[in-house]
Amino acid sequence: TQLLEQSPQFLSIQEGENLTVYCNSSSVFSSLQWYRQEPGEGPVLLVTVVTGGEVKKLKRLTFQFGDARKDSSLHITAAQPGDTGLYLCAGSNQAGTALIFGKGTTLSVSS
Amino acid sequence: NAGVTQTPKFQVLKTGQSMTLQCAQDMNHEYMSWYRQDPGMGLRLIHYSVGAGITDQGEVPNGYNVSRSTTEDFPLRLLSAAPSQTSVYFCASRERGGWETQYFGPGTRLLVL
Numbered sequence: 001t002q003l004l005e006q007s008p009q010f011l012s013i014q015e016g017e018n019l020t021v022y023c024n025s026s027s028v029f030s031s032l033q034w035y036r037q038e039p040g041e042g043p044v045l046l047v048t049v050v051t052g053g054e055v056k057k058l059k060r061l062t063f064q065f066g067d068a069r070k071d072s073s074l075h076i077t078a079a080q081p082g083d084t085g086l087y088l089c090a091g092s093n094q095a096g097t098a099l100i101f102g103k104g105t106t107l108s109v110s111s
Numbered sequence: 112n113a114g115v116t117q118t119p120k121f122q123v124l125k126t127g128q129s130m131t132l133q134c135a136q137d138m139n140h141e142y143m144s145w146y147r148q149d150p151g152m153g154l155r156l157i158h159y160s161v162g163a164g165i166t167d168q169g170e171v172p173n174g175y176n177v178s179r180s181t182t183e184d185f186p187l188r189l190l191s192a193a194p195s196q197t198s199v200y201f202c203a204s205r206e207r208g209g210w211e212t213q214y215f216g217p218g219t220r221l222l223v224l
Contacts, residue, residue, distance in 0.1 A: 006153075009151075031209075031210060033210055033213070040217075040218075041217055041218070042115075042201050042203075042215030042216050042217050043201070043215050044215070045210075045211070045213055045214075048210050088153065088154070090154075097142070097159055097161060097167070098144050098156045098159045098169055099144075099154075099156070099210070099213070100156075101146075101153040101154040101155070102153055103151060103152060103153040104153050
């Protein structure tokens with residue numbers, strides 16, 4: 001069974017701080033995705049990483065895929081209140097037909 | 112484009128009642144899926160479809176039925192609602208080629224009493 005473990009589960013920081021969220025598995029994934037979800041809405045795709053060791057940047061967000069394609073991280077530089085939300089990592093199942101989600105990291109950034 | 116739409120937004124059911132959650136997409140996506148989201152559990156896959164007339168079970172299919180008669184629509188049926196089915200339900204769709212085109216609907220919040 002493919003599982004994705006996210007840490008930390010909750011994160012409460014001040015505006016301007018940096019943070020890293022981790023997504024780990026004992027299984028190899030062909031790709032991993034990161035989503036952000038706000039209360040009352042569906043998840044919105046932020047990025048897809050495909051190649052081991054790949055790094056992608058989206059403004060102040062940096063995403064990394066582990067060399068062995070078993071883990072990923074999301075780093076936010078100088079967090080802002082607008083970054084508040086639930087961050088989810090997800091990987092494709094072996095058949096490529098659906099996503100397996102981690103349990104999510106709830107981020108709260110206060111000004 | 113409306114993207115992925117879901118109705119209703121909120122529903123209250125009594126135990127044993129049946130209902131259908133509607134999902135529609137206007138992007139001509141082949142792949143569609145249903146997830147449920149519970150506190151502290153992330154999203155779990157219920158059923159999915161890789162095209163009209165083709166459906167398969169996900170991680171938590173018990174108590175739910177689906178059908179895919181058209182590319183656009185993928186309804187989820189609860190045959191006899193149970194309190195354990197209280198959850199937020201999300202429908203998603205994407206193109207066959209890759210996950211970069213994955214879109215989620217706004218969700219249906221279901222309460223079973």
